[in-house]
Amino acid sequence: MTLAGTIGSIILWTVLVSLFGLVAGLFLLGIDRKLAAHMQARIGPPLRQPFIDIRKLLVKENIVPENAIPWLFNSAPVIAVVSSLVILLYIPLGSLISPLGMYGDLILVMYLLTIPALAMVAGGFASGSPYATVGAQREMVTMIGYEFPLAIVVIGIAWRLWAAGVAHPFLLSSIAGNPIWGIVGPLGIIGLILLLIVLAVVTPAELSRIPFDTQEAETELAGGLLVEYSGRNLALFSLSTAVKTLVMGALAVAIFFPWNLSSFVAMPAGVAQVADLLFFLAKVVLVMFITVTLVRVGMARFRINQVVTVYWVHFALIGLAGLLLLMADSALGTAAGVL
Amino acid sequence: MSEGKKSPYIVPIGPTHPALKEPVMFTFEMDGEMIRDVDFAPGQTHRGIEWMGMRRNPVQIVHLTDRICGICGVSHTLAFSRAVEQITEIEVPERADYIRTIIAEFERIQSHLLWAGVAAHELGFDSLLHLTWRVREQSMDVIENLTGNRVNYGLVQVGGVRRDIVPEQHRIIEDCLSAYEGLLGKLLDLFLHDKTIAMRCRDVGLLSKEDALKLCTVGPTARASGVNVDLRQDYPYCAYGDLDVRAILPDQYAGETRGDVYDRIVVRLLEVGQSCGIIRQCLSEMPAGEITAEPKLAKLLAICKKARGEAIGRVEAPRGECFHYVLMEGKEAPASWKVKASSYSNLMSWIPMLRGEQIADIPIIVASIDPCLSCTDRVAVVRAASRSIYSKDDLHRLSVEKTRRLQQ
Amino acid sequence: MALLPMFPELLKQLFRPPATNRFPAKYLPPSVTGFLEKVAAGQATLVPPVQTPPKFRGKIEYQRDGCIGCSLCVKVCPSNAIELLEETKRIRIWVDQCIFCDRCIPPRR
Numbered sequence: 001m002t003l004a005g006t007i008g009s010i011i012l013w014t015v016l017v018s019l020f021g022l023v024a025g026l027f028l029l030g031i032d033r034k035l036a037a038h039m040q041a042r043i044g045p046p047l048r049q050p051f052i053d054i055r056k057l058l059v060k061e062n063i064v065p066e067n068a069i070p071w072l073f074n075s076a077p078v079i080a081v082v083s084s085l086v087i088l089l090y091i092p093l094g095s096l097i098s099p100l101g102m103y104g105d106l107i108l109v110m111y112l113l114t115i116p117a118l119a120m121v122a123g124g125f126a127s128g129s130p131y132a133t134v135g136a137q138r139e140m141v142t143m144i145g146y147e148f149p150l151a152i153v154v155i156g157i158a159w160r161l162w163a164a165g166v167a168h169p170f171l172l173s174s175i176a177g178n179p180i181w182g183i184v185g186p187l188g189i190i191g192l193i194l195l196l197i198v199l200a201v202v203t204p205a206e207l208s209r210i211p212f213d214t215q216e217a218e219t220e221l222a223g224g225l226l227v228e229y230s231g232r233n234l235a236l237f238s239l240s241t242a243v244k245t246l247v248m249g250a251l252a253v254a255i256f257f258p259w260n261l262s263s264f265v266a267m268p269a270g271v272a273q274v275a276d277l278l279f280f281l282a283k284v285v286l287v288m289f290i291t292v293t294l295v296r297v298g299m300a301r302f303r304i305n306q307v308v309t310v311y312w313v314h315f316a317l318i319g320l321a322g323l324l325l326l327m328a329d330s331a332l333g334t335a336a337g338v339l
Numbered sequence: 340m341s342e343g344k345k346s347p348y349i350v351p352i353g354p355t356h357p358a359l360k361e362p363v364m365f366t367f368e369m370d371g372e373m374i375r376d377v378d379f380a381p382g383q384t385h386r387g388i389e390w391m392g393m394r395r396n397p398v399q400i401v402h403l404t405d406r407i408c409g410i411c412g413v414s415h416t417l418a419f420s421r422a423v424e425q426i427t428e429i430e431v432p433e434r435a436d437y438i439r440t441i442i443a444e445f446e447r448i449q450s451h452l453l454w455a456g457v458a459a460h461e462l463g464f465d466s467l468l469h470l471t472w473r474v475r476e477q478s479m480d481v482i483e484n485l486t487g488n489r490v491n492y493g494l495v496q497v498g499g500v501r502r503d504i505v506p507e508q509h510r511i512i513e514d515c516l517s518a519y520e521g522l523l524g525k526l527l528d529l530f531l532h533d534k535t536i537a538m539r540c541r542d543v544g545l546l547s548k549e550d551a552l553k554l555c556t557v558g559p560t561a562r563a564s565g566v567n568v569d570l571r572q573d574y575p576y577c578a579y580g581d582l583d584v585r586a587i588l589p590d591q592y593a594g595e596t597r598g599d600v601y602d603r604i605v606v607r608l609l610e611v612g613q614s615c616g617i618i619r620q621c622l623s624e625m626p627a628g629e630i631t632a633e634p635k636l637a638k639l640l641a642i643c644k645k646a647r648g649e650a651i652g653r654v655e656a657p658r659g660e661c662f663h664y665v666l667m668e669g670k671e672a673p674a675s676w677k678v679k680a681s682s683y684s685n686l687m688s689w690i691p692m693l694r695g696e697q698i699a700d701i702p703i704i705v706a707s708i709d710p711c712l713s714c715t716d717r718v719a720v721v722r723a724a725s726r727s728i729y730s731k732d733d734l735h736r737l738s739v740e741k742t743r744r745l746q747q
Numbered sequence: 748m749a750l751l752p753m754f755p756e757l758l759k760q761l762f763r764p765p766a767t768n769r770f771p772a773k774y775l776p777p778s779v780t781g782f783l784e785k786v787a788a789g790q791a792t793l794v795p796p797v798q799t800p801p802k803f804r805g806k807i808e809y810q811r812d813g814c815i816g817c818s819l820c821v822k823v824c825p826s827n828a829i830e831l832l833e834e835t836k837r838i839r840i841w842v843d844q845c846i847f848c849d850r851c852i853p854p855r856r
Contacts, residue, residue, distance in 0.1 A: 039757040040469040041766040046774055130350050134372075134698060210463045211535060219358050219461050219702040298753045300535035301463030303699040304372060395825065402825035402848045466757060473766050480800075487804035493848045501849075502802070534750035636823055 014089055021088040024281065025242030026050040028249070031285055035293045050242065054235050062231035067128035076123030077229070077236035083115035084243035091250045092176045092258075093280055105170035106154050109251065110147075113206060116240050117143050120215075123237075124225035135224025138304050139208070139215035145311035146205040146212075152319035153195045153202075156326050157255055160184060163330040176258035184329050191325030196256055198319040203248045203291040205307070207241060210296040214304045245292065249284035252291070257283050347375050350698070354383045358702035360457060361712035365705075369698065377693045380728075381686060384712055385719035389676050396671045397423045397497050397643045398636065404663075405491045407678060408714040410453060413439075413446045414656030415678070415714075416495040418663040421576065422652030423497045426667050427642050429632045433578075435499035437625040440578040441512075442485060442494050443654070444614040444621075448519065449478040450657035451559075451607040451614075454709045455530065458604065461702035462539050467529060474522055481515045484508060498639060499631030509622060516615045523612045530604055531592075540601040544692040544704035547598055554691075557684045558659020559606045560708045563589055564598035570655035582620055587613055600707045607709075644671050656681045658709045680714035769794040804849045807840055814838065820851035 030047040037044025064070050090104045090112070117139060124136030154170075157180060161169035164183045168174050180192060205212035216224040226237060261279040262272035302310065353364040362383035368376040388407055392400045397419075404415040417439060424431060431439075452475040459467035479489050485508060486492035494500050504512075530536060546556070551564035561568050569586035571579045587609045589595075589602035596602060633639045649666040659681035666675035685708040692704050720729065729737070771793050776782035785791040799805070816836030821829045828844035829851060831837075 035761070038765060039761050040466050041473055041760055041763070042469065043765045043767045043769065043773060130348065134350070213463070214699065217463065217699065219463065220699050222357050294754065294757065297466045298751060298757050299464065300459070300533070300539050301699070302535070303539065303697055305697070306538060396822070398823045398850070399825040402846065402850060405848075406846075464753075466753060470756070483803070484800040487800070487802050487849065488847070491846070491848070493804070493850070528752050529756065532750075532752050637819055640822065 017089055017093070018085045020093070021085055021243045021246055022239060024284075025239070025244075025246040026054065028245045028285065028288055029242050032245070032288060032293045035289055036297050039294075039297050050238070054238060057230075057235035057238065058232055060231040062233055063228075065128055065228050068228065069126040069128070072122055072126035073228075074233065076119045076126065077233040077240070080116040080119035080123075080240035081236045081243065083112060083119065084240045084247060087112045087247045088243060088250070090172060091247065092172055092254050093250060093277060105168070106158060106172055106175065107170055109172070110150065110154055113150075113247070114143060114147070116244060117206075119240075120225050120237070123229070123233075124215075127225075127228035129228050131221045131223070131227045132225055135215045135217075135221050135227070139225060141304055142205055142208075142212060142215060142307055145308045146202045149198045149311055149315045149319045150202045152316065152323055153199050153255075156191070156195050156319070156323040159323075160188065160326045160330060172254055176254045179258050180256070184326065185332060186329075187325050187332065188329030191322040191329060192256070194318050194322030194325065196252075198315050198322065199252055199255070200291040200295075201310075201315050203252070204295050205311070206248055207245055207292060209292055211299040211302045212307055213296075213301060214307060217301060245288060246284065248291075249287045250280075252287045253280060253283045257287075352701060353379075358461065358705060360706070361710065363710070363712050365701075367693075367698075367701070372697045372699070374693055374696050374698070374701070377690060379686070379689060381712060382716050382719040385716040386713065389678060389717065392676045393672050393674070396640060397673065398640060400673070400676070401496050402491075402493055404678075405493055408656075408680065408711050409490050410450045410711065411446060411656040411658065411661065411681075411714075412490060412492055413443050413495060414654045414661045415663070415680075416492075417443060417577070418652035418654040418661050419665065419676075420495055420497050420652070421654070422650040422663050422665040423643065423646075423667070423673075425650035425652070426648045426665060427497070427646040429498045429642065431499055431632055432629040433626045434503075434628045435630045435632075436577045437621050438500045438502075438504055438630065439495055440582075441504065441618050441621050442482070442492065442500075443577070444618045445478055445482050445485075446492075447614045447657045448611050449475055449482065450709075451611050452478070454607060454657075454706075455526070455604065458600075458703060458706055459530075459536075461706045462536060464533075464536065470529070471526070474519075474526070477515050477518055481512055484511055496631065497643065498633045499629070501631070503630050504622075504625070512618065512622060516619055519611065519615050523608070523615075526611075527608055530608060531601070536604075537601065539700075539703065540599065540604065542597065542599050542601075543696060543700050544600045544707055545598055546688050546692050548596075550691050551598065551688065554687045555684050556659070556688050556708075558656070558681050558709075559603055559610065560659065560685045560688060562586055563596075563602040563606045565590070565596035568660075570653055570660050574653060576654065578621055581624065582617055584613070584617065600703055603707045640671075643667070645669060649675075658682055658711055659684060678714075678717065680711055682708070682711040682715045683717075686710065686715065768797050770796045804847050806842065806847070807845060807851065809838065809840055811837060823850050825850060 027047065027050075029050040030045070033049060034044045034047060064073055087109055090109050121136045121139050124132040124139065127133075157175065158169040160180065160183065161175065161178060164178075166174055166178050181189065184192060204210070208216050214220075214224075216226060221227065226234065229237060260276045261267075262276050267275060347368045347370050350367040350369050351365065352367060353359055354362040364380040364383060366378045367374055388403060392403055395403065401416055401420060404419045405412040407415045452471050456468040456471035456475070459465070459471065482492065483489045485504060486494040486502065494502060546560070546564045548565045551561050551566050556564070556566070557568065565588060567586050567588060569584065570576070571584040572586050575584075587606050589597070589605045592605045592609060593602070633642065646667045647669050649664070652663040652665070654661050661681050662679040664675070664677040665673050668674040688708060689705065692707070693701065696704060771779070772782065772791070773794075782791060783793075786793045814837060816831070816838075818831045818838075820838065821831050825848060826844050826846045828841045828846070830839045830841065832839055
């Protein structure tokens, strides 16, 4: 293929994947709200409610507060939504090849995940409101809190893959291509479950959901970071949250549940890709239900210092225990191999 | 942020804010996330109810008192009626006293459940809010059945009550009570054994027993700090004299009293169970007889018009002691009527509770005394868009001036 | 789940019907009047509202024939919603001012 052809196909894929990310992300939010409502004995809004909300926000007036920094205030939401979409381009969706999958690995994804959060911090500081300022500080503290456990998960998985002799262990395609559960022994499975728990707990913080939503805390900060945002800018932040929900689900699926339907049942190529995509979405919904919906309706909000303690002490320890178990498993596996 | 900066920054909360269910203006002096000092300004929702009352006769005022508070309507009506009954020397029939007690306790049940839901919401625990409010509907349905309305009951009148409790309603009440007694264990488990709630409420918003006594707090706020006060036990009115009511203190459940938000949850939830017991006892011991001392309205109006004298009506509302002072001088309308809602005594306890806590604790601490601000606001000084603060001396001078004026 | 007792409760509730009464329809119709017209035409069904108890205090009905014009109801109305018409000795009720307290209705047992 020529260079122009490659670039052209990448651009086409990018547009398609972005559109898919926006639509699927908004539907995910709708499913989340519906399930949460049913758990609270309510009927809840229809599944397309996030779309209605976005349409409503887009026709509303876009207010920039008097003491805000306009260029930063207005560009933050755009950066947030664009960077969330970019992450999606690196993550495998079912058996579809991700458009940029071969150009970046899990480390890059980890760094990219911080950009929407940083955009929100910048937007919050640029709002010029005490609530948004407090929210922005809290977002930074939360970010520092959850990055460490997340890094443990990523390193643990990649290191175990490398130990098993997988080439390019940080590439998401190789992680997805070699389901980790098949590689490890019984000790490693316990370690993996611990790492899975850590990733599940990092997810609500990445998406600023209860119990880790101190930066937006409705009853304390009246929306925190987003307090001054309205109209189109708020719509963009909502879109960014929607895409990030899909990204976090897809990341968990790619690392821990990468199996595809087509590898179990023989299907013609075209059907297989559609079936895999639907299966992938079902897995994402399941992951989101457990990590986001159930957690956010079943717990009270933490205080910001409790957030840090929970991540740095409790879940960092759980993550390290998982990592140690994986290492022990690898050592045992090698020993067994030698014997 | 401000670790580097020496000066504290100001966070205003109010007059309207999601943390506040009613308008009040807080000014927080913050040091990072920590509250260094706090000041608040009530009076944002003054309605002039006493002024309206002084232009109406007691039969009309009873319905006005129903609307002082949306949650504790019976308490205000009862306190006012009891004041007027003392002035006019009307003896309330015993059966009416029992019916008053039953409706007052139902009000306590629904008010405490409403508060528990609000507290859960302030903690970001909306599922618990939906659950408690769903459970609360049962008591609202019974209240609607007994009085004809969900809020603004209009059941109590001067000299008795307006509706009897008929035998068919006994079954409805009994169903509701047994449902609550079954649910109470579950509610205690969901609120008190939840790790996240304990993390947010234990040792937060501390009010020592000394402070509680010094600031004259009342009701569950005082009891949660270990002060053994309950008008139903200390100054029995209505049917409470025949019943064995003991103030609920947190050490009965947890074995210790810390005076934090958690203890306030304990006291209120246990009082729901206590109220169920009181209602059941009232139902079984309710004597037969009249439900009002004077069924003819024209005659009642004439009695009130003739009456002279002053009296105080005290009632233990769900939030604490509710106090009405009435002065009648042989006219249709009372010459003076003063309402002290229970929250008035509790508001000042915010200051020691909030000092030294974090921003995140503001909503739950503010909610923990179950503030009822539109009931509390009796004065608002607004002159040409400017507001001023009156000190104790100013208020004393003003009241002396007014007394002189009245004496002339 | 000893530390988080809400989780089992929530999962159970997920499979139970919601507590909400679906009045007038499951989701708010785009136009309520349009929906009511449809109901009248028999194209849609109205989910009935929650029943009120037998002695519910609702809108006052005035029986002109039984009225003797004593004006006691005017005197006891807390919101001054009743006006006595001097020439006919009949009353007029201002429903917008009425607080539905039932005070103007003679006590019933």
